[in-house]
Amino acid sequence: AQSVTQPDIHITVSEGASLELRCNYSYGATPYLFWYVQSPGQGLQLLLKYFSGDTLVQGIKGFEAEFKRSQSSFNLRKPSVHWSDAAEYFCAVVRYSSASKIIFGSGTRLSIRP
Amino acid sequence: NAGVTQTPKFRVLKTGQSMTLLCAQDMNHEYMYWYRQDPGMGLRLIHYSVGEGTTAKGEVPDGYNVSRLKKQNFLLGLESAAPSQTSVYFCASRPPGLPTEQYFGPGTRLTVT
Numbered sequence: 132a133q134s135v136t137q138p139d140i141h142i143t144v145s146e147g148a149s150l151e152l153r154c155n156y157s158y159g160a161t162p163y164l165f166w167y168v169q170s171p172g173q174g175l176q177l178l179l180k181y182f183s184g185d186t187l188v189q190g191i192k193g194f195e196a197e198f199k200r201s202q203s204s205f206n207l208r209k210p211s212v213h214w215s216d217a218a219e220y221f222c223a224v225v226r227y228s229s230a231s232k233i234i235f236g237s238g239t240r241l242s243i244r245p
Numbered sequence: 246n247a248g249v250t251q252t253p254k255f256r257v258l259k260t261g262q263s264m265t266l267l268c269a270q271d272m273n274h275e276y277m278y279w280y281r282q283d284p285g286m287g288l289r290l291i292h293y294s295v296g297e298g299t300t301a302k303g304e305v306p307d308g309y310n311v312s313r314l315k316k317q318n319f320l321l322g323l324e325s326a327a328p329s330q331t332s333v334y335f336c337a338s339r340p341p342g343l344p345t346e347q348y349f350g351p352g353t354r355l356t357v358t
Binding site: 140163165167171172174175176177180225228232233235236237238240 | 249278285286287288289290293303335337342344346347348349350351352
């Protein structure tokens, strides 16, 4: 069965520091992968997606993610975080079917230290 | 273009009461989804629809019913609310074809006392 693991429940980084959020997936075929961000009290916004091609994908707000098939990972990175990046981040994989149901990880909450 | 909207934003119910959550999208999307979000559990799929007049069960369907009478609307019903249904509910939609992402509404916070 498909699954997504985000091993870090909560991460705190200093403003201006670099960030890496981990995501591992379990999927038999080539996955479609996403990172979503949820600000407090808000819905989910798509940060970036990987479907095929270049394994380093760029997203909004200065985020990028790298797909590594050998490690079954799709880690999210940002070189320098801003206080406004404090939010919850969800990694997700699409289950290939007619309904294309998304399987979400449990999320990583990011706090920013001033 | 409002995207995906949800009504209401907040609601408090007593155990045993019923209610309906409305999701509306103006993007002419075929597929619509209802999720619940609980702390530490990410989003879990309740029900989904692949087109007008169709519905199907997701991961956690018990205690919920849905209807998709119009393409733009997807209703989630709780016939007899229970405290375990206290959660934040999100609706999402997407166009047909793969691959594509889902577009989410702002959520409904439901408390059952």
